[in-house]
Amino acid sequence: MRTQVAIxxxxxxxxxxxxxxxxxxxxxxxxxxxTGEYVLSRIRAGVIEQVAVDLLDxxxxxxxxxxxxxxxxxxQICVDGVRHRIDxxxxxxxxxxxxxQTEITKDLMDGRAAIGxxxxxxxxxxxxxxxxxxxxxxxxRVDGQLHEIACDFIAxxxxxxxxxxxxxxxxxxxxxxxxxxxxWLGLLSDTPPVSQELIYVRHQRGFALCSMRSPxxxxxxxxxxxxxxxxxxxxxxxxxxxxxxxxxxxxxCLVTGPAIEKxxxxxxxxxxxxxxxxxxxxxxxxxxxxxxxxxxxxxxAASDVRxxxxxxxxxxxxKSAAGLAHYSDRALARVWKAERFSxxxxxxxxxxxxxxxxGKMQLAELDYLFGSRAxxxxxxxxxxxxxx
Ligand code: APR
Ligand code: PHB
Numbered sequence: 001m002r003t004q005v006a007i008x009x010x011x012x013x014x015x016x017x018x019x020x021x022x023x024x025x026x027x028x029x030x031x032x033x034x035t036g037e038y039v040l041s042r043i044r045a046g047v048i049e050q051v052a053v054d055l056l057d058x059x060x061x062x063x064x065x066x067x068x069x070x071x072x073x074x075x076q077i078c079v080d081g082v083r084h085r086i087d088x089x090x091x092x093x094x095x096x097x098x099x100x101q102t103e104i105t106k107d108l109m110d111g112r113a114a115i116g117x118x119x120x121x122x123x124x125x126x127x128x129x130x131x132x133x134x135x136x137x138x139x140x141r142v143d144g145q146l147h148e149i150a151c152d153f154i155a156x157x158x159x160x161x162x163x164x165x166x167x168x169x170x171x172x173x174x175x176x177x178x179x180x181x182x183x184w185l186g187l188l189s190d191t192p193p194v195s196q197e198l199i200y201v202r203h204q205r206g207f208a209l210c211s212m213r214s215p216x217x218x219x220x221x222x223x224x225x226x227x228x229x230x231x232x233x234x235x236x237x238x239x240x241x242x243x244x245x246x247x248x249x250x251x252x253c254l255v256t257g258p259a260i261e262k263x264x265x266x267x268x269x270x271x272x273x274x275x276x277x278x279x280x281x282x283x284x285x286x287x288x289x290x291x292x293x294x295x296x297x298x299x300x301a302a303s304d305v306r307x308x309x310x311x312x313x314x315x316x317x318x319k320s321a322a323g324l325a326h327y328s329d330r331a332l333a334r335v336w337k338a339e340r341f342s343x344x345x346x347x348x349x350x351x352x353x354x355x356x357x358x359g360k361m362q363l364a365e366l367d368y369l370f371g372s373r374a375x376x377x378x379x380x381x382x383x384x385x386x387x388x
């Protein structure tokens with residue numbers, strides 16, 4: 001088998017790249033380790049920047065998002081029971097789209113099925129070969145049978161535990177990491193959201209977030225310790241703890257109900273540099289992780305994919321190597337901005353065990369955020385997404 005670009009991973013990054021390349025007449029095959037159902041069962045954040053919305057439109061998969069997604073003009077931040085609002089639209093002229101990442105993945109899968117482009121699900125033992133030469137190859141097994149794809153480029157879109165980054169010689173790659181001493185316990189329920197906008201909560205008992213997927217489906221998170229077990233959190237305990245952290249009005253409006261999903265996620269910042277190794281190009285979670293506080297994971301995958309698809313279009317249609325030469329630097333410049341914002345917001349809103357001084361600094365910083373138009377504008381610009 002031969003293709004122009006072999007894409008490893010059918011998450012949002014791989015699927016979106018495949019869609020954009022196809023649109024520009026560039027052949028690609030996606031290899032995914034799991035089944036499509038498994039990929040769709042993972043629940044992740046749901047706030048999409050306007051530039052990412054535009055890119056999904058360009059890829060031809062935005063129609064359902066525009067019908068069913070919720071446009072948010074601002075967000076709320078609650079500090080020890082008092083709520084403040086950051087008005088994105090007034091401060092930046094921009095908004096965000098609240099639409100589940102699972103739905104985006106489904107729209108991308110449907111888009112790929114509609115163009116008839118090949119995806120191999122259940123591809124085992126994917127291995128990358130010769131990407132420092134001009135003739136890279138990828139091998140994999142399906143039902144025990146070995147297959148090989150010869151290609152021009154390999155796009156490593158296989159997430160943080162994927163094989164692509166691991167295939168790079170350690171001496172050629174640098175990684176930077178921060179592990180936070182807490183996690184998020186998330187609960188999804190078919191109950192109406194507590195507010196029309198997301199509420200980010202800073203409370204002495206710990207961070208909380210009131211988010212949503214639709215007018216009838218809510219997503220809530222509470223900060224928990226890293227050794228917590230989901231089994232120790234029956235629904236009633238979760239709702240009781242959430243009520244202790246939110247403000248009085250939210251407490252009155254909160255509609256509780258049975259969880260349809262409940263899970264604990266650790267929080268981590270991670271960046272691997274560079275993002276290009278000869279003919280292997282990394283994109284999305286394969287190259288970087290952000291803590292979910294800023295909702296940047298999918299948005300960063302989208303910006304990588306935008307730079308990467310443009311670079312490949314320039315290579316094939318304009319016979320220019322400039323885009324590929326600059327891919328890593330361009331992508332990383334935006335990645336570090338989002339890493340900074342996600343780290344800052346995480347540090348600002350979570351209970352930090354053991355430091356009374358840090359707690360006071362959080363309050364002083366939040367006071368500054370609510371009192372200064374410049375600070376609020378900087379927050380809003382980062383939240384709604386910096387330009388590509
Ligand atoms: N071979 C083939 N596929 C693999 C391999 C492998 N060795 N390892 C991982 N994969 C697949 C995973 O099963 C997954 O479907 O790669 C895909 C990676 O998808 P994500 O983890 O979603 O990563 P990405 O597409 O970069 O996601 C970007 O969307 O899902 C969110 O948290 C994610 O916010 C981030 C954004
Ligand atoms: C979510 O809805 O899951 C969500 C929203 C915003 C975040 C993180 C997660 O910052």
